Amino acid sequence: MKTRIFEATRYLILAAGLIFFVLPVASAIEFSLRGYGNKGHTMANYSWIFQQDDFFTNITTSLRLAAVAAVLTLLTVVPAVVFLHLEGQKFKRFFEFLAILPLVVPVVSLAIGAQKAMPLFVQNSEYELAFFYVVIAIPYTFQSLNVGLASIPLKTLVEASRSLGASFTRTVLSVIIPAIRGSINSALFLAITLSFGEFTLTSLLHWETFPVWITRVAQGNVLGSIALSMFSLIGAWTLLIVVQSAQNWKGIRLKRTAEEIELEEVAL
Amino acid sequence: MSAKNLETKVSLQNLSKHYGTVAALQDFSLEMQTGEMVSLLGPSGCGKTTVLRILGGLDPHHDGQIFVDGENITGSTSDKRNMGMVFQAYSLFPNMTVIENVEYGLRVRKISPEIRRKKSMELLEMVHLSHRPDAYPNQLSGGQQQRVALARALAIAPKVLLLDEPLSALDAQVRVQIREEIRRIQLETETTTLFVTHDQEEAMSVSDRVGVMNAGQLEQIDSPSNLYNKPKSAFVASFVGVTNKISAQIEGSGRVKVFNQEIELSQNSASFGSGSAVIALVRPENIAIASDADPESKAGLIITKSFLGPMTKLGVDLGGENLVYVNLTSQEAKKIDVGSRIAVKITSEELMVANA
Numbered sequence: 001m002k003t004r005i006f007e008a009t010r011y012l013i014l015a016a017g018l019i020f021f022v023l024p025v026a027s028a029i030e031f032s033l034r035g036y037g038n039k040g041h042t043m044a045n046y047s048w049i050f051q052q053d054d055f056f057t058n059i060t061t062s063l064r065l066a067a068v069a070a071v072l073t074l075l076t077v078v079p080a081v082v083f084l085h086l087e088g089q090k091f092k093r094f095f096e097f098l099a100i101l102p103l104v105v106p107v108v109s110l111a112i113g114a115q116k117a118m119p120l121f122v123q124n125s126e127y128e129l130a131f132f133y134v135v136i137a138i139p140y141t142f143q144s145l146n147v148g149l150a151s152i153p154l155k156t157l158v159e160a161s162r163s164l165g166a167s168f169t170r171t172v173l174s175v176i177i178p179a180i181r182g183s184i185n186s187a188l189f190l191a192i193t194l195s196f197g198e199f200t201l202t203s204l205l206h207w208e209t210f211p212v213w214i215t216r217v218a219q220g221n222v223l224g225s226i227a228l229s230m231f232s233l234i235g236a237w238t239l240l241i242v243v244q245s246a247q248n249w250k251g252i253r254l255k256r257t258a259e260e261i262e263l264e265e266v267a268l
Numbered sequence: 269m270s271a272k273n274l275e276t277k278v279s280l281q282n283l284s285k286h287y288g289t290v291a292a293l294q295d296f297s298l299e300m301q302t303g304e305m306v307s308l309l310g311p312s313g314c315g316k317t318t319v320l321r322i323l324g325g326l327d328p329h330h331d332g333q334i335f336v337d338g339e340n341i342t343g344s345t346s347d348k349r350n351m352g353m354v355f356q357a358y359s360l361f362p363n364m365t366v367i368e369n370v371e372y373g374l375r376v377r378k379i380s381p382e383i384r385r386k387k388s389m390e391l392l393e394m395v396h397l398s399h400r401p402d403a404y405p406n407q408l409s410g411g412q413q414q415r416v417a418l419a420r421a422l423a424i425a426p427k428v429l430l431l432d433e434p435l436s437a438l439d440a441q442v443r444v445q446i447r448e449e450i451r452r453i454q455l456e457t458e459t460t461t462l463f464v465t466h467d468q469e470e471a472m473s474v475s476d477r478v479g480v481m482n483a484g485q486l487e488q489i490d491s492p493s494n495l496y497n498k499p500k501s502a503f504v505a506s507f508v509g510v511t512n513k514i515s516a517q518i519e520g521s522g523r524v525k526v527f528n529q530e531i532e533l534s535q536n537s538a539s540f541g542s543g544s545a546v547i548a549l550v551r552p553e554n555i556a557i558a559s560d561a562d563p564e565s566k567a568g569l570i571i572t573k574s575f576l577g578p579m580t581k582l583g584v585d586l587g588g589e590n591l592v593y594v595n596l597t598s599q600e601a602k603k604i605d606v607g608s609r610i611a612v613k614i615t616s617e618e619l620m621v622a623n624a
């Protein structure tokens with residue numbers, strides 16, 4: 001009868017977990033649908049969101065910054081971690097430690113210190129935020145890529161490709177990157193979500209993005225701010241689902257058509 | 269090897285390689301003829317992989333020169349050397365199908381899609397995998413993956429095929445099967461091949477010549493039968509084939525006393541002073557049953573008996589430290605049981621000895 005008790009416990013834990021997770025969300029949704037003075041349920045709070053002048057401005061700003069942060073991650077963090085695995089085994093420990101630092105260093109000092117180090121062409125433009133977001137996301141993006149690269153026989157794959165006549169660049173682009181595409185996707189996803197949700201540093205530097213804007217308008221409209229939170233939550237889930245299915249879709253994409261392969265070849 | 273192929277394809281001259289103070293390779297030289305299959309055999313850490321990697325251009329920091337087809341390629345990188353490599357395991361590109369893996373080198377060389385597909389399919393046929401061109405590496409067994417790796421390496425029509433223990437991750441049966449296939453394909457394509465292994469049976473069974481390595485040096489390179497029958501050193505004698513190690517004593521004038529026999533010392537043995545205690549190296553098939561009455565025979569107790577098909581191997585306690593193994597035809601061994609006593613005698617005309 002032990003197994004029965006075990007089964008029951010399992011379901012109990014599952015149920016408790018679900019309640020813990022679902023109940024607050026469900027309550028919040030319910031709350032956000034209430035009309036003023038508890039008069040039935042209405043979509044008024046949600047339509048209020050879209051009536052705000054700054055809603056679209058801020059959401060596009062945040063999406064744009066997230067996209068830039070993702071591209072920057074792809075162009076800087078990905079090559080850096082690949083290079084670290086290929087050539088810098090001796091310094092790996094050190095860089096793993098460095099990659100944790102953004103978690104430890106207070107955002108305030110990052111904001112003040114790092115702003116000075118920004119490339120000139122982005123200083124005083126909102127795009128400086130994207131650079132900060134990349135840095136803040138490094139503990140997560142680095143780890144994701146680190147694990148991905150550790151899980152493939154990198155050295156052998158590189159040597160096999162090189163001995164077959166491929167240049168180093170070609171080897172990275174057509175062997176290594178595709179082999180860790182899953183980790184790259186997760187890293188980019190992390191960079192995007194962290195950028196999209198970043199509040200502290202952004203508001204410290206007096207920029208307005210979606211999260212900063214939410215906090216501001218929330219002070220004037222409690223129900224509306226709950227509706228906004230729900231809206232962002234659902235938005236984040238949608239994004240998650242899109243990225244996940246993009247990863248599955250990749251499995252199908254692996255069977256590239258002859259034309260695609262030719263295109264890739266021209267590119268190389 | 270046919271006579272027409274007797275031209276030098278590869279010449280490795282005085283290769284040396286150090287890791288810190290460790291000498292991985294010391295003054296290593298080797299010539300390979302066109303179409304020849306040479307194995308490098310030796311215990312783990314003796315420098316086999318180092319030789320192969322230097323030839324493949326994967327290890328640019330070394331001393332010595334490398335010539336292929338008479339051209340000095342010492343300074344060129346691996347992508348310029350046109351050498352196919354097969355690694356121990358897990359070297360297929362995981363994101364590419366079998367056929368894409370095989371085509372890779374041809375794509376790099378900008379061969380047209382139709383031609384490279386045709387060529388790759390031919391190679392897949394050769395390794396018996398033409399029915400799975402669209403499988404991904406993780407859908408294949410270890411043996412199948414190594415066949416694909418072989419096809420991929422051959423696709424570029426390599427000047428030299430380099431195999432670094434390609435079978436060591438496979439189970440015994442598959443190992444034997446694939447090594448036969450490697451040899452068949454190697455002969456068929458007349459590809460000059462360097463095969464690295466620590467398995468002496470593997471090396472002996474598929475190679476034109478086998479080079480035995482020890483501590484970063486080439487001890488002897490010769491045909492398998494010469495290595496077995498005329499080893500140039502005690503190391504080679506004990507590394508190649510099964511060898512009994514029997515306590516013996518050097519007598520004057522180049523003879524060695526083993527059991528009750530005195531036998532000529534092999535010219536290839538190191539020299540020892542008269543009276544030195546040494547180890548005689550004797551093949552199991554060079555020990556035969558003798559009559560008790562023979563003053564040169566030695567009697568002992570049979571401890572083990574292993575049936576090996578046509579042959580039977582007896583383990584005999586002759587009073588030494590180790591059991592002495594004797595190979596008899598199974599017919600001869602029929603009436604001899606564990607626990608009984610027999611007398612034996614060494615039949616070799618000369619013996620190799622080593623330091624005791």
Ligand SMILES: Nc1ncnc2c1ncn2[C@@H]1O[C@H](COP(=O)(O)OP(=O)(O)O)[C@@H](O)[C@H]1O
Binds near residue numbers: 291315318
């Ligand atoms: N990257 C390395 N760093 C330090 N020592 C190495 C390295 N690679 C090989 N060695 C040393 O060089 C020697 C020869 O190695 P290797 O050629 O791999 O031997 P084998 O293939 O015969 O087992 C060994 O002593 C090994 O420990």
Ligand SMILES: [Mg+2]
Binds near residue numbers: 316
């Ligand atoms: Mg090795």
